[in-house]
Each structure stands twice: as C-alpha cells, then as structure tokens.
Amino acid sequence: MEKTQKEKNELWEWTKALLIAFAIAAFIRYFLFTPIVVDGESMMPTLENGDRMIVNKIGYKIGSPDRFDIVVFHAPEQKDYIKRVIGLPGDYVEYKDDQLYINGEPIDEPYLEPYKAEITEGNLTGDFTLRDINPSLDVIPEGSIFVMGDNRRFSKDSRHIGLVDQKEIIGNTSIIFWPLNEIEIVK
Template identity: 35%
Template structure:
C-alpha cells in the first residue's frame, strides 16, 4: 500500500509538471496570433498616421493622429475631396486632398478651382479671398490624381513639387482624427 501511494505521488507529480508545461506553452499561440493579426490589419486594412505641418489646415492640424483606411488603395475607390496619404520618396508620407480625378482637367483662376471648365466649391479651404494663385489648365492622366493641401499658401502638392500622383502611391484614405480628443472628427 505504501508503494502504491508512492507511485501515485510520482505519477501525480509528472501530471503537474506536464500541466505546467502546457500552461507555459499555451500563451505562445495566442501571442503569435495577436501579432500576426495586428500586422495584417496595419499592413492591409487600417493604420494610424501623424499629420506633420500645416498644409492641411484648417481641416487637419500639426500632430493630429488620423486613422487611414488602406483597403481603398487596392480597391481603387477615390473621389474628389478625399483626404489621402501619399507615399513619396525616401518612405516619406504626405497628407493631401484629391482635387482632380483621372481624365479631368484642372485649372485655377484667381484662387477659384475649375475642373473640366466648371467651377468647384471648396468649403474645406479657408481664406480663399486672400488666395489668388493661377494654375494653367493641366490634364490628369489615367490612373493619376491631382492633389492639394487645404492650406493653399503653405502646401507642397501637385502644383509645386509632388506632381500628379500615380494611384499606386496612394496608401489609403483618411477616415477619422482620433487624437487629440478635442480635434476628433470624421475626415471625409
């Protein structure tokens, strides 16, 4: 009878060790799965970005954190007025607004925007009365976009350095400002 208890203790001790081993390993699979899901979501579905500079004021401000929908970059669903993230040289990203769509002509006269000869209202741009830039009529090629910042006097965009943006350089469309909390808003 003593031997039987002794065997039970050893056997029970092995079970305890096996259960402890299973418990330690049981955390590994969920952690790997969580990291994989986070990587997939951030790479292909949605990702946060930080706005740098004043080129999108008054819509977006320096250090605003925005959430970007990346599914639009592979589904090709962009409209005039969408705020998008563009990947530039040296992995630098720009936040701009789509103004001209593929196949359209863009022109600006005394600060007023014309698409295919028709004047376009731009409620997201402040101080247009002080803005009198001229842009010669330019055609937007297929699979390219014409982009501008909302702060027209202080923006690097299609007018002055970025040129027409090929569709494959658009990372995604901004959905919402999520921080700082006082600036929370839907961006499109």
C-alpha cells in the same frame, strides 16, 4: 510530474494565443489600416500638425479615389504626404480668382470656407492651370491624380511635385483619433 506538464501546457496555450494576437495585429496594421501622424501645416485648418489619423489601406485596392478624398501617398522625397484629391483622370484643373474649375466648370470647396474667411489680403489659392504645371498635359492622364493641401499658401503639392501616380497612394484617411479631445471624422 503532473503539475509540471500542466504548467507547460498552460504556457504553450498562452504563447499560442499571444502569437495569434500579434499575427492578427500585424495583418490589420500592414494590410487594412495603419496610423499616421500629420506632419506640418499643409492641411490646416482641416488637419493640425500632430493629429494622429487612421489610414484605410483597403479602400483603393477595390476602388479608386474620389474628388476631395484626403489621401496619404509616397512623395518623391521619400516621405509620406497627406493631401486632398482635386483632379482625377480625364480632368483639366484650373484655379482663377480663388475659384476651382474642373473641365471649365466651377466647383465649390466648402472645406476651405472657414480658411478663406480669415484671409484679409489676396487669395487663398493663386491662379494656375494644369498646363502651367506641365505644358504637355491637356488633362490628367489615366492612373494619376492632382492633389493639393488645404493650406494652399503653404502646401507642397501637385503644383510643385507634379501629378501623383495612383500606385503611390497608401490609402485614404478621415478619422482623427488623437488628441482625444479632437476625435472626429473630417471631410
């Protein structure tokens, strides 16, 4: 009789420990960090198709995106996209001769240099202005951002889907954790 009670007690303790572990894991997964798999080539060469990354879901709860952050957001096609923040609220975005201009000032994009070096013909990024995308916009309105993929020739981004509402942002990401031989922090 005493042994059976001890076994029941031990089983209950293990059950409680497992339930607590699952609750902590669920809390971390749904409120703090979540994994995501890069789907497609729109962020090449920075991110490769199939890279597995960790999304920080709490960063934008207490702050807002910075220019050049890599963000994950809910896209209009009921799919999550990974893109780079180019324009912030109050910015006028323009691209001319493969050069980014924000509010008329040239802005360097060092993460694109390796990709630009591989191009033998034409520009990586075609010319456009914010007004070309939406004629009614002088600047990016409060609560929205302008995003682009690093693989500018083959990226469905704000040039196609429009501005991204900051409420649609899941979080930012910069840590590739899989494949193991490519673990790194990207910028």
